[in-house]
Amino acid sequence: MEKYEKIRVVGRGAYGTVYLCRRLADNKHVIIKQIPVEQMTKEERQAALNEVKVLSMLDHPNIIEYYENFLEDKALMIVMEYAQGGTLFEYLQQRNELLLEEEEILRFFAQMLLSLQHVHSKQILHRDLKTQNILLNKKKEAVKISDFGISKFLSSKSKAYTVVGTPCYISPELCEGKPYPVLKSDIWALGCVLYELVSLKRAFEAQNLPALILKIMRGTISPISEDFSEELRKLILSMLHLDPNKRPDISQIMAQPLVLQALMSLYTDQGKVTCRRIPKSLSNYSGQNRGRVSRGSSITSKGFFASYRHSSTSKTSPLQSRVYCWGGGISAPHLLPLPSSDTHITEVSTGRTQKAAVTKNGRLLLWETPSVGAEPSMPGATGAGGPAFIPRYLEGQSAVTIKHVSCGDLFTACLTDRGILMTFGSGANGCLGHGNYNDVSQAKIVEDLLGFEVSQVSCGASHVMAVTNEHDVFSWGRGDNGRLGLGHQESCCSPCRVPLMPETQPISALCGVDCSMLLVEPMSTLFCCGSNRYNKLALDRESEHVEEVHSFCPVQSLPLASQAIAMVAMGTSHAAAIMSNGECYTFGSNQFGQLGIPANGDNNMPTRVLSLSKIAVSMVSCGDTFTVAIMKDGKIYSWGKAARGRLGRLDCEDSQPAPVVFKDVGRNVMSVVSISCSHGTTLLGMRCT
Structure with a gap:
């Protein structure tokens, strides 16, 4: 304090x-x-x-x-x-039975609708809407919803059962203990609040709880004064319909001419100077943006591309960050477009089809490659159509700050600065962690991890691992080969706590195609589980081969078993590790030269990449049959299979480590901030120093 x-x-x-x-x-x-x-x-x-x-x-x-x-x-x-105007309940009590004007009621109600729309868009159910939880500003013109203590994060299930909230505002289906459509319970409570605004008394009151429940079950309310319009009275009755399926949802309420006019007045009368910045699409009330108000409202897709084209051609604003990709048919580093020249990239990640980045201000940026007339290929992205590699910000992210992203096969996980994990994309194998196998188009919270502060997440081809700030590890997705580290090979569509040896403190996880790794403190040792084919997990000893393990165990191959490890990366059949002294060791299959060492027969033990011995290695990443390393001096080396531009260089015949050349950097001094390889593609984030 x-x-x-x-x-x-x-x-x-x-x-x-x-x-x-x-x-x-x-x-x-x-x-x-x-x-x-x-x-x-x-x-x-x-x-x-x-x-x-x-x-x-x-x-x-x-x-x-x-x-x-x-x-x-x-x-x-x-x-x-701090809301200086007190609660709406106090404001109504001070009226001394003098009814409010309908215009003032609708002004309050429009703001409540917008706030509740924002809450529901975050997959949150308030569950305790009442006039005591609605605050006012000093002028008693602006509404502020508060008290989210018993709010519920919505799951993929469409029904809820829990009886919570203030008795006077709970819905009849709650009184009966029946499963109910989750959002319609808030609509009932909002109807009770609207009735209270009109009549200055609660819709349902009684001397005791049984009598109150009986009133609610019957839907018995006192008649509304005829001083108010018939449209307003009908709206209240529709929101207080006993059948939750017959109550209107928020979008239907906003479409009412009476409410539409109030929303229009809200946009034009309040904040008269800033209303010029509202997109035209809002004034038309079309699509999903109908009636939405938020800080930093996103511009339309056309406005976005106009802004992007302007910034990308500007000669006076050099790029602060650059993102390059190669592979997948791109033979040399290709500069990806950014939304603006001052975009700062802090991390990149690539999956089978996705390309994603996190910006310094906490936005999640995605690149699409849609065909003409096709829908966006990136789940959760806004807009559609256009040239290859179109940048998109993740939709519905205005209220959260993203600090970390990881891409799997056709799905993505992102982590907020508050330790909340969200996933979207393909639900195959249960990789989204939502307890089912459904696809999700917009980022959705992994509810089972809400009681934990997640510090790091890694997506493999078909499974995910998350590490918390308390050093707990959770895994879910496909389970064969024991890749989840749970001691068995069963798949899980919800996060499961991974059993670990006592006193181990995992600080990061890494998911591969059919295996997983944990970097563990206090000695920066490596623990692995899953398939050890080609000894890609370094679990072999000189005379003993381990095929697969279903629980995490420490690496056995030297020197990884005896030295501190700073960073590790996994490909399909090989892996690479950077030791604390900057030495780079590779192990696993060398069929395509992906280890960066001469052909070694059947020897898959960790071997130092001697051609990189002059300068310490700072980062490394592995694709399917290739490897990319970042040196302390900023140079970038690649080696392995060169097909379809995997190495990002033209000397395709030599699979030994060689520099990747960037022809368009110019005079700017760029340093690598993040690298990600997946399948046959590399994504590289750089910033101007």
Whole structure:
């Protein structure tokens, strides 16, 4: 609390105390919710952590902004935006039975719709919408939704069963304990709030809980004053329909002429200066963007390409980062387009068809190669059609910051700065970790890992591994050869905790085609599982060959078994490791010269790449039959099978390590920040130094 000064207590709840505080850095007033986690049950602690996770994902002008959280005096402190206007409940109580004008009601309601649309777009169900959880700004014009303590991350299942929320606002299907369409429960609660705005009293009230439930089950409400339009009264009744399947969804509510006019007024009357920046598509209310308001609203695809073409041809703004690819028929390094010249790339990853990168500001960038008139080949990307290698930002990512990405075969996993893992793409083999085999077009949270802070993720051809900040390891996907490290060969479509030897502390995982590796502290040793064909896992001893292992065990081949390892990479049938002193060792199959050493017969033991001995190696990556290494001096070497441009160089007859030449770098000094090889393709991220 050294950064904040407490002013007064503004509320007390079941989980803790709420303080109004002043942030010393800028004298800004903030709210700090103090939750004594040590005194709570496991369920109560989970609810507190859930609120932090939900708030960190949401970024919308009509949702209370989350700043940070920290632990102090055995309590979780959640720092949030301060809404000076108090709650909507208090505002209505102060009316002294003087009804609101319909225009004001619709202005409030439109903002609630937009905020709830944003919440639902993140696959989150609020579950406790009520006037006490709806806050107002100082002028009592802007709505701020708050209190996400019992919110639920939606799974692929379409029904929910849990009875939660404030009794006066719970839906009839909840009262009956029946499974219900998850989003329609929030629509019922929003209908109750709208009724309260119109009548200044709750839709359902009774002296005791049984009587209240009976009222809700019957849908009995007092008549709405005829001072309000028939359209508004019909809208309320439709939202309070006893059959959840007959209640309108958010898009249907927004399409109502009455609401449409309120949304239009909201865009044009509030923030009069900035409304000029709203895309024309919003004024037409077409497609998925109907009625959506968010900070930093994305421009239309046409506007995006216009912006891109302008930036790519600008001579006054040199590129801050460059991304090159080769292989798959591209024989020399090919410069991929970036959205703008000031895009900073921090990491790249490539899969069988995907090419992805993470930017410095936390955006996930994807490149598509669609054919004319075809749908986007990259799941989760926006827009369609156009020339080869079209850059796209991941759709629906405005509220999260991506720090890490990994591509598998036809699917992708990305990790937020809050340790939340999201996946999208093909659901074959259960690689998305959502408990099923369904494809997902937009990034979706892996719910089973919400109770953990994931620090690193790796995607193989058909399985995934995730490492948490507590050094736990989870795996899922295809299980044959024991690649999941679970002690068996069964496949899993949900994350499963990997059993490890005591006192091992994994810091990173690496998934291959049919095997996996873990880099483990404190001695930077390597643990492996799965297929050890050609000794690509370095599990062989001089006189003993291991075919496959189903649980993680330490490498046995020297010198990997006795020296600290800085980095490791895996291809289809070979692997490479960089030792702590910068020496590069390769092992496994050398059928195409992918080890960078002379033909060695049946000897697949780790061997140093002597042609790289003059300068230390800083990075290495392996494809199917080739290897690429980055030297400390910035030079890039490749070797192995040269077919279809795998080596990125024209001297295709020599499979020994040789430099890759970049002809278009010019006078800029570029350094490699990330490299990724998959199948026959290489993706390289560089930045100007």
